[in-house]
Amino acid sequence: MSYAIDISAARREVQFPNGIYTKISDDIAVTFPAELPLEALDPILSEKLDLVGLIGDIVQADGVDGLDVSKVLAAIFRRPTLLPKFLAAVRESFEVLLGDNHPEFLEAKPSSGDYVRLTIALSKVYGVELGKLLGLDISAGSDSPTSSPTSPATTGSTPAESGSAPGTPTSSESDA
Structure with a gap:
């Protein structure tokens, strides 16, 4: 049987x-x-963490292209319980990911940097980006006008007509 979609192949x-x-x-x-x-x-x-709400508030206030770091920090600090809740959520996510391996992971006393490095590495392996996950189209776009060509349309160094294709030696020429 032939399947139109086979999600197991890309796993x-x-x-x-x-x-x-x-x-x-x-x-x-x-x-x-x-x-x-x-x-x-x-x-x-989770709604308890309301990270999606925070990102929505920031994007609504400034738009994706005009994010101001000071406004982002202000929005975070207006939610004084956000950082402890976020850290708890990260720990809980790692507990889900590691299952029976979680106690062994904790035995290593991971630092905040360890969590960051692991999260970045895992997001690359899993192919998950927070912006895409939340449905945000964050790109490196610009509001500037379209760029202009770097050179004029015609130059003196390019002939008006294209030349013939390069010649290829015949078998007798290549044997010499």
Whole structure:
């Protein structure tokens, strides 16, 4: 039978059939699941954390292209419980991801930098970007006018007519 869509073909299990082996320290290694379980995103996207609401407020106030760092920080600090809730959500997400490996991960006493580095690395492996996940079209676009050509349409160095194709030697010429 031929399928029109086969989502199993693109799964990370093809690339990482036994999970994503990750060295945490010289003594500790853990395995993350080959595919990002949807439930691992629940703590980050929860209404309790309201990260989506924060991003919506920021985008609504300034638009995506005009994000001002000072306004972003002000929006974060207007929510004094956001940072502790966010850290708790990150820890909970890692607990979901690691399952039985989570106590071993905690044994390494991961720093905030470890969480950041792991999150960045895993987001690349899983192919997840927060902006895309939240439906934001954040690009490196510009409001400037379209650029102009770097050179005039015609130059003196280019002939008006194209030349003939380069010649190829005949077999007798190449044998010489």
